[in-house]
Amino acid sequence: MNTKASGARPNGTATLTYGNKRIELPALKPTEGPDAIDIRKLYGEADIFTYDPGFTSTASCESDITFIDGEAGVLLYRGYPIDQLATESSFLEVCYLLLYGELPTASQLEQFDHTITYHTMVHEQISFLFRGFRRDAHPMAVMVGVVGALSAFYHDSTDITDKRQREIASHRLIAKMPTIAAMAYKYSIGQPFVYPLNHLGYTENFMRMCFAVPCQEYRSNPVLAKALDTIFILHADHEQNASTSTVRLAGSSGANPFACIAAGIACLWGPAHGGANEAALKMLKEIGSIDRVPQYVKRAKDKNDPFRLMGFGHRVYKNYDPRAKVMRDQCYAVLDELGNHNDPLLKTALELERIALQDDYFIEKKLYPNIDFYSGITLSALGFPSDMFTALFALARTVGWVAQWQEMIEDPQQKIGRPRQIYTGARRRDFVPREKRG
Numbered sequence: 001m002n003t004k005a006s007g008a009r010p011n012g013t014a015t016l017t018y019g020n021k022r023i024e025l026p027a028l029k030p031t032e033g034p035d036a037i038d039i040r041k042l043y044g045e046a047d048i049f050t051y052d053p054g055f056t057s058t059a060s061c062e063s064d065i066t067f068i069d070g071e072a073g074v075l076l077y078r079g080y081p082i083d084q085l086a087t088e089s090s091f092l093e094v095c096y097l098l099l100y101g102e103l104p105t106a107s108q109l110e111q112f113d114h115t116i117t118y119h120t121m122v123h124e125q126i127s128f129l130f131r132g133f134r135r136d137a138h139p140m141a142v143m144v145g146v147v148g149a150l151s152a153f154y155h156d157s158t159d160i161t162d163k164r165q166r167e168i169a170s171h172r173l174i175a176k177m178p179t180i181a182a183m184a185y186k187y188s189i190g191q192p193f194v195y196p197l198n199h200l201g202y203t204e205n206f207m208r209m210c211f212a213v214p215c216q217e218y219r220s221n222p223v224l225a226k227a228l229d230t231i232f233i234l235h236a237d238h239e240q241n242a243s244t245s246t247v248r249l250a251g252s253s254g255a256n257p258f259a260c261i262a263a264g265i266a267c268l269w270g271p272a273h274g275g276a277n278e279a280a281l282k283m284l285k286e287i288g289s290i291d292r293v294p295q296y297v298k299r300a301k302d303k304n305d306p307f308r309l310m311g312f313g314h315r316v317y318k319n320y321d322p323r324a325k326v327m328r329d330q331c332y333a334v335l336d337e338l339g340n341h342n343d344p345l346l347k348t349a350l351e352l353e354r355i356a357l358q359d360d361y362f363i364e365k366k367l368y369p370n371i372d373f374y375s376g377i378t379l380s381a382l383g384f385p386s387d388m389f390t391a392l393f394a395l396a397r398t399v400g401w402v403a404q405w406q407e408m409i410e411d412p413q414q415k416i417g418r419p420r421q422i423y424t425g426a427r428r429r430d431f432v433p434r435e436k437r438g
Contacts (some may be wrong), residue, residue, distance in 0.1 A: 007062050011035055021046050032067045032076075049420045061414065063246065065098060065238045065403055077237060078102070082419025086326040091232040091396075092116060092202050095174055098237055098403040113202075119175030120196040122183075123153040130187045139184040139391040140269040146180050148262035158189075158256040160188045160409055164248065169257040171404045178202070178399045181391045182209035184314030185384075186412075203229040206395070211383060223337040224382055227330040230393075231375055234323040235393055239316075243267040243274070247401045249417040257405060264401045265394045274390040280311030281376030281386055284345045284352075285340045301361055311373030312356055313366065323369040331374040334381050344379050 011029035014037050015022060024040040031371040036059050043049045052058045075082040078097050089103075096104040096112050099392035104112060108297055129149060133142050137333045150172070151158050157169035161354070183193050186209075206230065212218035246267040250260040284426045287296050299307040314321055335343055346411040353369050356362040379389055408414050 004196065004434065009197065015042065016042075016046070018046060018048060025338075030062075031064070032256050033069065043420075044211050051422055055245075055419075060245065060417070061240070061408065061411065063240070063404070063407060063408060064101070066237045066400070067359050068239050068316055070314070070318050073317055073322050075155040075322045076204050077239070082234065082322050083326050086233045086323070089233065090201075090234070091229045094233050094390040095399045098399050099170060099406070115171055116175045116202065117196075117198050117205075118196075120179050122179050125181070126153065126180075127193060128435070130183060135188060135190065137188070139188060139388055140265065141398050142187070143180060143391055144262050144266050144269070144396060146184070147177070147265060147312050147331075148259055150176070150228060151256045151258040154258070158258070160251075160254060160256065166257070166406060166409065170406060171274060173207065173257065173261055173402055174399050175396045178207060181388075181395045182206060183425075185210050185388055188387075191389055198379070200251070201225070203232065206375035222334055225330075227334045227378055228382060230326060230330050231392070232396040233376065234327060234371055234375075235396035237397070237403065241273070242270070243397065244401060247405050251405045251408050252414060252417045254416075257333070259400070260405055261398060261401050268394050268397065271388060274393045276370075277372035277376035277379070277393075278386045278389045280372045281345075281380055281389075283310040284348050284377070287348050287352075289344055290351045293348060293355070297355055298314070309352070309367070311376070312352075312362070312369055314370045316366075317368070318366050320368045323371040324369050324374065327371050327374040327378065328369075331378045338381055340381060343377070343381070345380075349373060 008028035008030050011027045013037055014025045016025055017023075025042065028036045028038055030036065039050060050058070065078065067079075068074065077094065078084055078101055080097070080103075085097075089097075090098065092113055093104060093109055095116070096109060100246065115132050126146065126149070129146055130142065133145070154169070154172060157165045157172060159165045179196055186193050187429045192214060194211060194212045196205045196212075200208060200220070203225050207225060208218050240248075243264040247260045247264040250263040251257070255263075270277065287293060296307065296309070301304045324413060331346065334340075340346075353373070356367055356369055362368070375390060377387070379392065384392065
């Protein structure tokens with residue numbers, strides 16, 4: 001796996017004055033982004049700590065995997081711009097990059113492709129786990145359970161102190177996630193599971209496992225496969241988001257990698273995180289047509305109206321989401337290939353986009369269309385029901401989680417996560433027997 005770089009460089013000190021105490025805190029210079037103040041010794045030296053709900057102003061780790069500049073609308077994987085990777089690369093090539101730090105040579109990619117392909121099968125007994133779920137169970141509920149159960153089947157890759165076992169577990173997770181996601185989908189619609197084929201590519205294999213049936217031959221459409229492969233690339237990693245931080249926090253305790261990734265899936269399931277593209281699609285369906293767009297835009301501007309435009313703005317990006325343009329192009333390609341270029345949802349989406357890029361209200365608040373705005377339309381056109389959208393997100397993000405988990409394990413500065421709190425409860429008091437409580 002990738003060897004971590006030398007880390008942030010010292011860059012002077014910052015002085016904190018509190019009461020009669022004066023504390024010198026080291027400043028650190030990263031490769032990209034703003035400087036950071038190292039407060040690790042603050043509590044020990046000054047008997048105070050910082051308060052930062054959501055940790056939005058706190059770095060929990062050093063990482064050389066992903067960089068985001070939200071103001072400039074930049075997303076880099078190992079230094080490479082996301083738009084270049086999404087248009088020029090493949091998902092498995094990006095997986096190699098995230099795991100090992102460099103783009104693979106032709107022979108390295110061939111070997112990696114072979115390794116992942118020959119790990120796509122899951123233990124046959126895993127198929128029996130699905131029978132314990134209701135048919136209408138949400139695919140994410142199924143994936144949380146099944147991925148967490150992988151540690152019961154693959155004991156030979158759960159020793160996190162063994163570098164080779166960590167690598168095998170990483171390969172298994174990347175390889176088996178499409179199979180598990182496809183099985184969750186097939187189970188929900190009452191169709192038989194479809195086994196992977198070793199001569200197919202990663203994304204083609206996944207689409208076949210989702211949409212093939214035993215009674216007829218399935219043929220992969222390269223345009224549709226390319227679109228889904230691009231979606232996987234765009235979602236592969238996104239710095240220290242909620243689910244990635246969850247994976248790192250679980251991993252900091254020494255939990256096995258399968259349990260850590262299951263924790264990430266559970267966090268991603270939240271509608272504020274992984275469910276945004278599903279919410280955006282539902283919004284477009286609610287609006288329904290271009291002629292209804294103005295009234296919904298008016299509602300979105302009304303603070304007293306509960307309606308909110310989904311798929312606009314981003315917690316990190318204060319400029320145009322760099323993934324959105326690539327996703328828009330793939331959305332066009334899919335709808336064009338399927339003859340749905342006049343799809344009313346797309347027309348509604350484009351009208352909303354036009355307004356967002358020209359209306360002073362949206363410009364002032366920097367509410368630009370994000371990746372979720374287009375990915376929901378695309379996935380729906382590919383044939384996936386909306387409750388599979390987050391499962392596909394989890395499939396793609398697995399490589400990012402694994403790479404971040406690996407980096408955390410190999411970082412000598414990391415320790416078990418243990419955030420502080422500001423206690424606001426009752427002061428110390430003595431127990432009162434029940435008969436004396438008034």
